[in-house]
Amino acid sequence: MGDILSIVSKRLGLGVVTLLVISIIIFGAVELLPGDIAQAVLGQGATEENLAAMREQLGLDRAAPIRYFEWLGNAVTGDFGRSLVSQQPVSEAISTRFANTLFLALYAAFIAVPVAIFLGVLVALYRNTVFDRVANVVTLTSISSPEFFLGYILILFLSVQTGYFPAIAKIDDGMSLIDKLDRTFLPALTMVLVVVAHMMRMTRASIINLLASPYVEMARLKGVPAWKVIVKHTLPNAWAPVINVVALNLAYLITGVVLVEVVFVYPGIGQLLVDAVTKRDFPVVQACCLIFAATFILLNLAADVGSILTNPRLRHPK
Amino acid sequence: MNYFIIGFYALLIGVSSLAAFYQKRTAFLLLFSLTLVSFIMGIVGGEAMLWSVTILAGLIAFSAGVSFSFREFLVILLPADLAKAMRTAPLTAGFGLFVIFTYAIAGIFAPIIAPYGEADVISSAFAPADENMLLGADQLGRDMFSRIIYGARNTVGLALLATILAFAMGATAGLYAATVGGKLDQLLGRVVDVIMSIPSLIFSLLLLSIFGTNTVTLIIVIAIIYAPRVFRLARSVGGNVVVMDYIEAAKLRGEGNWYLIRKEILPNSSAPLIAEFGLEFCFVFLLVAGLSFLGLGIQPPTADWGSMVRENATLISFGEITPLIPAAAIALLTVAVNFVVDWMLFMSSGLKEQ
Numbered sequence: 001m002g003d004i005l006s007i008v009s010k011r012l013g014l015g016v017v018t019l020l021v022i023s024i025i026i027f028g029a030v031e032l033l034p035g036d037i038a039q040a041v042l043g044q045g046a047t048e049e050n051l052a053a054m055r056e057q058l059g060l061d062r063a064a065p066i067r068y069f070e071w072l073g074n075a076v077t078g079d080f081g082r083s084l085v086s087q088q089p090v091s092e093a094i095s096t097r098f099a100n101t102l103f104l105a106l107y108a109a110f111i112a113v114p115v116a117i118f119l120g121v122l123v124a125l126y127r128n129t130v131f132d133r134v135a136n137v138v139t140l141t142s143i144s145s146p147e148f149f150l151g152y153i154l155i156l157f158l159s160v161q162t163g164y165f166p167a168i169a170k171i172d173d174g175m176s177l178i179d180k181l182d183r184t185f186l187p188a189l190t191m192v193l194v195v196v197a198h199m200m201r202m203t204r205a206s207i208i209n210l211l212a213s214p215y216v217e218m219a220r221l222k223g224v225p226a227w228k229v230i231v232k233h234t235l236p237n238a239w240a241p242v243i244n245v246v247a248l249n250l251a252y253l254i255t256g257v258v259l260v261e262v263v264f265v266y267p268g269i270g271q272l273l274v275d276a277v278t279k280r281d282f283p284v285v286q287a288c289c290l291i292f293a294a295t296f297i298l299l300n301l302a303a304d305v306g307s308i309l310t311n312p313r314l315r316h317p318k
Numbered sequence: 319m320n321y322f323i324i325g326f327y328a329l330l331i332g333v334s335s336l337a338a339f340y341q342k343r344t345a346f347l348l349l350f351s352l353t354l355v356s357f358i359m360g361i362v363g364g365e366a367m368l369w370s371v372t373i374l375a376g377l378i379a380f381s382a383g384v385s386f387s388f389r390e391f392l393v394i395l396l397p398a399d400l401a402k403a404m405r406t407a408p409l410t411a412g413f414g415l416f417v418i419f420t421y422a423i424a425g426i427f428a429p430i431i432a433p434y435g436e437a438d439v440i441s442s443a444f445a446p447a448d449e450n451m452l453l454g455a456d457q458l459g460r461d462m463f464s465r466i467i468y469g470a471r472n473t474v475g476l477a478l479l480a481t482i483l484a485f486a487m488g489a490t491a492g493l494y495a496a497t498v499g500g501k502l503d504q505l506l507g508r509v510v511d512v513i514m515s516i517p518s519l520i521f522s523l524l525l526l527s528i529f530g531t532n533t534v535t536l537i538i539v540i541a542i543i544y545a546p547r548v549f550r551l552a553r554s555v556g557g558n559v560v561v562m563d564y565i566e567a568a569k570l571r572g573e574g575n576w577y578l579i580r581k582e583i584l585p586n587s588s589a590p591l592i593a594e595f596g597l598e599f600c601f602v603f604l605l606v607a608g609l610s611f612l613g614l615g616i617q618p619p620t621a622d623w624g625s626m627v628r629e630n631a632t633l634i635s636f637g638e639i640t641p642l643i644p645a646a647a648i649a650l651l652t653v654a655v656n657f658v659v660d661w662m663l664f665m666s667s668g669l670k671e672q
Contacts (some may be wrong), residue, residue, distance in 0.1 A: 021512050029528055130344045136497045139409065140660075144600065144652035146607050148627055149645035152634055160637050165637065255517035259608050263631075273520070274612050277527040285527050300515065 008305050015301040022293045023075070027068050030282050037084075038281055071286075081287060082226060085279050090287045091233035096293060100171065101261070101268035104184055105253045108191040112253075113246055116196045120203025125230055127208060139197035147256060151190045151263035158186060169264040187264040195249045202248075206241035210234045240307040247303030254295045323360070326368055330356065333643045373530035383662075388419075399429035407661055414657030421651055425470040432464035436472075438622040444633065453640055457629050466644055470623035474651065476537060476616060477603040483541035484602065485595055488548025493579045495549070496556030507553070510546040518543050518605060523614070531614050536606075544602055551594050554588040562586075596659035600652045623648050 030037060038054040047085045054060075060067075074081065080090035123135045142150070157253055159167035210216065211234060219233045258270030265271075276284035326563060334349035352375070357365045389412035393401045424431060433450075434440055445455040453462035495503040513521075525539045559565065560583065568582050609615035610624025619626065623644035632643035 018515050022516055025512070026524060027518070029524055033528055053368075130347050134348075140656050141649070141653050144604075144656050145649035146604055146611070146624075146645060148608070148611050149642065149649050152627070152642055152645060154630065156634055156637070156639065156642070160635055201536060251517075256522055258519055259522075259611065262612060273523060274614075277523050277612075277614060280527055282527070285524060289516075289520050289524045293516050295516055296517050296520075 001049070004308065007308055011301060011304050011308070015297055019294060019297055021299070023072055023290060024068070025069060026286050026289050026293070028064075030286065031064055070199040075287070075290060080290075081283040083281055083284050084275075085281045085284075090283050093272060093284070094287055094291065096173070097267055097269045097272050100266065101254070101257055101270060102181070104187060104261075104266065104268060105250070105257060107181065107184060107193070108188040108195065108253055109250055112189065112192045112195045112199065112249070116199035116249075117203055117242060119196070120200040121207065121230055122233065123200065124204045124211070125227060127204070135200070139201055142193050142197035143201075145194075147190060147194060147259040148263050151187070151260055152191050154186050154190055155263075158189075167264070169266040171267065184264075184266065187260045187266055189254055190260050190263070194256065198252070199245055199249050202245040203238075203242055206245070207234055207238050209241075210237055213237075240310045243306040243310060244303045247299050247306060251296045251299035251303075254299065255292055261297055320365070323365060323368060326356070326372065327353070339582060351354045365369050379412055382409055385409045385416055386583075388412050388416040410657040411661035414654040416635045417650060417654035418658065419545050421470050421474060421654075425474055426640060428468050428471045432461075432467040434461040434464040436460070436465055436468035437619040438464075443551060443628075454644065456626065457632075462626075462630075462640060462643075465621035465626060466647060468624070468646060469623040469626065469647070472616055473606060473610070473623045473648075474603070476533065476601060477606045480537045480606070481542040481544070481595065481602045483600045484544040485548050485598060487541060488545035490544070490579075492549040492552025493556045493583055494575065496553050496576050497578055497583065499560075503553075506549065510549050513543065513546045514550075518601075519608060521608060521628050522605060523612075526609070526614050531617060533616065536609070536615060540602055540605060543605075544598060547601075548591075548594060548598060552587070552591065555590050556583050559583045589662070593659050593662045593666060596655050596662065600655050600659075603648070603652060604654075 093163040123132050153165045261270040273288035330353040337346035350565045393404045441455040441459040447454040451461045495506045607624040610622045616622040626644040
């Protein structure tokens with residue numbers, strides 16, 4: 001067991017290093033601005049006094065490395081500075097919105113993961129039949145469609161024409177969970193459509209990969225029925241890739257949420273990021289990017305660690 | 319019960335019985351499950367639902383017919399070795415090639431095909447379709463149809479340029495790293511790891527917020543974000559080729575690195591790289607569409623599919639499908655490229671699932 005701990009901690013350490021490098025990129029990218037932040041925000045017509053005041057306020061007179069460490073130290077404790085546009089602390093705007101985004105992503109994941117694994121096993125069982133071909137074409141179409149296309153189709157059919165669900169997913173803290181789930185059903189469904197397609201294909205591929213193994217052949221020769229081969233012999237060995245698939249798609253959910261939030265006017269962090277980019281509100285952009293990147297890396301890490309833990313062969317590398 | 323409903327079910331049941339009689343297992347399964355599904359749909363949605371099933375089936379049959387004839391057309395036109403591969407291509411690949419061909423025609427001859435210019439205001443805002451405007455007008459009174467045709471040139475063109483640039487950078491660096499190995503290989507590998515660990519949409523938003531959104535920056539930013547994927551593939555494909563004996567022989571002949579890459583490694587790793595080009599194009603195309611949809615991609619008044627969806631989105635709340643057409647155009651091209659890539663991957667790997 002000592003081995004596995006060291007592998008996992010190595011992976012975690014690598015994740016922390018990656019995150020640090022990314023924080024440098026996010027911070028450094030803003031430093032690359034032609035001129036500096038003050039000039040970019042105030043524009044060509046700014047007077048010298050205004051520029052100086054803004055630089056003073058942002059502490060731009062100090063060297064970049066010092067400001068980087070300050071920024072990072074504050075970010076770790078949850079302080080991302082103040083928005084250039086509204087002058088509000090960034091963390092205030094972000095915290096509720098991030099919770100909303102997580103809520104939406106989890107909602108989608110709760111529907112998507114069981115459905116995708118079930119369907120993935122099903123098409124692996126009926127591979128190369130008509131159903132498999134149809135599933136292949138349908139999932140490919142769903143993957144290839146931009147999220148806003150799926151979103152607007154759902155709005156058109158399930159909201160405008162039939163009125164089953166609201167087209168705009170405005171939620172606030174006062175609402176009950178049922179209300180929230182109803183309001184956010186369409187954005188969640190949009191993401192479910194994309195993610196299920198991805199997960200289904202990957203689950204199918206990893207199960208079919210395993211079906212070529214000798215022990216599956218053995219089980220077949222024994223006369224084990226096809227579904228039992230999959231459920232008892234293949235699936236337990238497919239957990240590692242499947243966990244990987246799930247974690248990767250959750251990571252996708254967290255970032256793919258940006259477009260969906262804009263389509264449904266959902267008060268999440270993605271919309272905040274897009275607004276901040278249009279207004280060139282750099283502290284907000286930096287904070288949002290850092291949070292997205294951190295979540296993404298965390299979930300990728302979870303994928304790696306999960307597949308190490310479920311695979312005996314990875315636990316004892318040669 | 320009217321004649322349409324009776325005819326609908328009679329046809330489905332009749333044809334599926336025929337399929338069963340002639341032992342066409344696949345066709346029977348497909349038709350009979352369609353019959354069962356339309357029973358449920360008929361009960362839930364009534365005649366209107368059955369009409370949409372009929373129209374959908376007709377569309378699928380039509381596109382299957384088109385793909386079949388296009389495939390046969392290519393088989394006749396292409397030289398012998400390509401024609402042989404073409405003959406065994408699945409219908410989906412034929413369909414994909416046909417769609418790509420159509421888009422290419424639309425993009426190249428946009429000014430000739432489109433009745434109006436992309437920025438010409440010719441009518442009032444959101445004017446409905448009439449004999450002059452096939453699809454009505456957009457939010458400023460420009461012809462929707464012309465803008466969609468021009469979009470094929472602008473959106474696809476930009477995505478194609480970005481993909482080519484990403485590919486040139488990624489493939490060159492990847493093959494070079496595979497050939498040289500050592501410190502440089504390690505270093506590039508780490509850089510690529512870091513870039514790939516940032517979600518691409520987020521990274522492009524960050525970079526675009528800093529460098530602004532003009533076409534050239536857009537292309538460069540997207541190329542930088544997607545080059546690492548190509549690098550990884552080129553590195554691993556190249557790595558497999560580099561260990562071959564003929565590379566050793568070429569090295570002993572005293573050939574330089576660039577010769578090795580161009581004449582020995584590239585020809586032997588082109589198949590997976592070409593397939594990757596298609597996949598990469600899909601990713602880039604979706605990213606460009608997404609960015610334009612967010613208002614951060616191609617800037618107005620240039621016609622672009624992503625921003626057209628956003629600008630006309632209000633029409634959807636009136637039950638109009640016009641804003642969905644540019645979005646569908648994006649989806650259709652991506653699907654088409656994916657179909658072709660699927661087929662190419664299948665051919666190049668000789669991958670035969672059991």
